[in-house]
Amino acid sequence: MILELDCGNSFIKWRVLGVGGGMTVGEGVVDSDLALLESLNAIVSLSLTYCRLVSVRTTEETGALTALLKSAYGVSVACAAPSREMSGVRNGYEEYERLGLDRWLAMLGGFHLASGSCLVLDFGTAVTADFIDSDGEHLGGFICPGMPLMRNQLRTHTRKIRYGDIAAERALESLAPGRTTVEAVERGCSLMLRGFVLTQLEMARSYWGEDFVVFLTGGDASLVSGVVPEARVVPDLVFVGLAMACPLS
Numbered sequence: 225m226i227l228e229l230d231c232g233n234s235f236i237k238w239r240v241l242g243v244g245g246g247m248t249v250g251e252g253v254v255d256s257d258l259a260l261l262e263s264l265n266a267i268v269s270l271s272l273t274y275c276r277l278v279s280v281r282t283t284e285e286t287g288a289l290t291a292l293l294k295s296a297y298g299v300s301v302a303c304a305a306p307s308r309e310m311s312g313v314r315n316g317y318e319e320y321e322r323l324g325l326d327r328w329l330a331m332l333g334g335f336h337l338a339s340g341s342c343l344v345l346d347f348g349t350a351v352t353a354d355f356i357d358s359d360g361e362h363l364g365g366f367i368c369p370g371m372p373l374m375r376n377q378l379r380t381h382t383r384k385i386r387y388g389d390i391a392a393e394r395a396l397e398s399l400a401p402g403r404t405t406v407e408a409v410e411r412g413c414s415l416m417l418r419g420f421v422l423t424q425l426e427m428a429r430s431y432w433g434e435d436f437v438v439f440l441t442g443g444d445a446s447l448v449s450g451v452v453p454e455a456r457v458v459p460d461l462v463f464v465g466l467a468m469a470c471p472l473s
């Protein structure tokens with residue numbers, strides 16, 4: 225069984241693939257290393273042979289998790305590393321090692337699935353956009369605060385914006401002008417994300433006309449999928465790239 229991990233800034237996304245890398249035996253989202261071990265230990269007849277991970281955390285944090293996995297399961301752990309070029313994609317950053325590895329892997333996955341120009345949009349703690357042309361050239365991208373950061377900034381820097389998670393979820397059932405604080409904030413931030421997406425689409429059209437594929441990934445992709453009905457929503461896009469960057473043999 226193969227353990228795959230995407231260690232983001234807020235959550236660790238994990239999944240376990242069965243022997244041969246085919247079926248998904250288990251998957252989830254956890255908020256700590258210990259919660260990850262708990263989830264894994266709950267899988268009956270877990271028998272890990274290999275682990276591959278991508279992390280945008282510090283070297284120390286990633287090292288601690290790697291050591292934990294090695295000692296708990298005696299498994300070898302491969303970490304995705306930055307590279308100038310891979311699987312036909314050329315990293316467009318001036319200093320390629322500074323490009324977030326989650327972005328890099330989502331780009332590898334997207335270019336592989338599109339076999340042509342693509343726009344990769346990831347909606348996590350941060351929101352990112354990356355442009356890859358039909359030659360695999362990464363033109364660069366954008367980084368913005370995601371939904372959790374936008375709402376927390378408002379909560380932190382105002383005195384009267386306070387509401388709970390359940391109210392937040394209910395507020396997003398419509399995007400009409402809000403008549404309560406929670407509706408006004410949740411719908412406002414959601415519309416900001418949608419506006420961002422529409423701007424990215426405009427830019428992609430200016431480069432490639434209609435000849436490109438849009439990928440949506442990340443925990444909050446569903447907030448914007450309505451404005452790009454033609455987009456491919458691929459929740460595991462980072463894992464697609466991870467398997468390419470860290471193959472079994």
Ligand SMILES: Nc1ncnc2c1ncn2[C@@H]1O[C@H](COP(=O)(O)OP(=O)(O)OP(=O)(O)O)[C@@H](O)[C@H]1O
Nearest residue numbers: 232233234235253347348349350371372442443444
């Ligand atoms: N099962 C889930 N657990 C946690 N968050 C979820 C879940 N499903 C959707 N989300 C949403 O996904 C967002 C987090 O996105 P995601 O998990 O892609 O990124 P992250 O790990 O927080 O950050 P990064 O951008 O660094 O990867 C949160 O805003 C949350 O509302």
Ligand SMILES: CC(C)(CO)[C@@H](O)C(=O)NCCC(=O)O
Nearest residue numbers: 280322323324325326327350367
């Ligand atoms: C932008 C995030 C936080 C998205 O998860 C991550 O890709 C990251 O930390 N990137 C490093 C900075 C950069 O990509 O330029």
Ligand SMILES: [K+]
Nearest residue numbers: 232326346348
């Ligand atoms: K991410």
